[in-house]
Amino acid sequence: MSKILIRGAKVLGGEPQDVLIDGELIEAVGTGLSEEGATVVDAGGKVLLPGLVDLHTHLREPGREDSETVLTGTRAAACGGYTAVFAMANTFPVADTAGVVEQVWRLGREHGYCDVQPIGAVTVGLEGKKLAELGAMHESAAGVTVFSDDGKCVDDAVIMRRALEYVKAFGGVVAQHAQEPRLTEGAQMNEGVVSAQLGLGGWPAVAEESIIARDVLLAEHVGSRVHICHLSTAGSVEIVRWAKSRGIDVTAEVTPHHLLLTDELVRSYNPVYKVNPPLRTERDVLALREALADGTIDIVATDHAPHPHEDKDCEWAAAAMGMVGLETALSVVQETMVETGLLDWAGVADRMSRTPARIGQATGHGRPVSAGEPANLTLVDTEYRGSVDPAGFASRSRNTPYEGRELPGRVTHTWLRGKATLVDGKLT
Secondary structure, three states: OOEEEEEEEEEOOOOEEEEEEEOOEEEEEEOOOOOOOEEEEEOOOOEEEEOEEEEEEOOOOOOOOOOOOHHHHHHHHHHOOEEEEEEOOOOOOOOOOHHHHHHHHHHHHHHOOOEEEEOEOOEHHHOOOOEOOHHHHHHOOOOOOEEOOOOOOOOOHHHHHHHHHHHHOOOOEEEEOOOOHHHOOOOOEEOOHHHHHHOOOEEOHHHHHHHHHHHHHHHHHHOOOEEEOOOOOHHHHHHHHHHHHOOOOEEEEEOHHHHHOOHHHHHHOOHHHOOOOOOOOHHHHHHHHHHHHHOOOOEEOOOEOOOOHHHHOOOHHHOOOOEOOOOOHHHHHHHHHHOOOOOOHHHHHHHHHHHHHHHHOOOOOOOOOOOOOEOOEEEEEEEEEEEEOHHHOOOOOOOOOOEOOEEEEEEEEEEEOOEEEEEOOEEO
């Protein structure tokens, strides 16, 4: 593998520097580095970040290859600046055995666009009744450390306690989809003024908050780690903030769409805005931004949820829940967090690379941009602005809520262990 010299990049948004890659590692960072024997990439003041890490991606394979595959999903990840993604377990068959998680892990290694770390199911078949083979999945070649029934809540407190106790033995984490099912029967959107006016079944904030409150107390009792998926309400923020003040080992994520969009968009009845948890109010959006800025919310995770055209191009009640997000996540974060002054680029690197890598134990990812570290990097043209055109997505699905919307920033290059996966905005 030849040397690569990234010339004049703003590392974490700082002063322009050169970054020399030799093989899989960063050889040097400084100014005026020699070009001899190197392929030169003129960064031209673009921002260089460690490769992004997504702790919450749905790749759909095996079983729903009409929505996404490991290949198309990881190509979309590379376009978004990601070098590692964690693949959720709600596949067909469910990733609740060592065999299925190893299949997903091997597909990621074969395709080579980013590292794929499977997330194992907490319960057999996501049914919430019996613990899945947590130990076997951890001991498999995939080395699973994160477990989740995402898409369904582990609503049985006894099962949740047992899962927390089990993963504690090997330092794993349970990632909870916080949704009390009895409070959300028939729910179609956020419960509030808009749902009442539209006559759509409401998804109350307390359905999320009550599960988070229970689970942080269980984590404290057991002395284990719990991670809250796609936190979406101001009340949830306060519960997590309280739990952290008590020293409870809890982390939380927010999605880009919950940082930008509100339930007012549902007035269009466009199913592209149908998602779980639902889009909330402006008050919730502002609370989520502040919590991400102050560290109460630890990371941004996409909850990339691809669906085929027919599952979204239908009446609201029949439409599937979910949005694609890998290719637009960084742009949304730039708009909502950087351009509002809530985070600088070093903060973005922390919330979208370093901390998710730490939570998920993604070896070699989220590392500093410095000599001797793995060359997992992404280069971003932060001055770019353009409208979102899903026709150009690498993802197999097009269910984005941002079609036609102008967003800032564009990933131009991504490197996975020194190998370019994206060059000048085009996949290699």
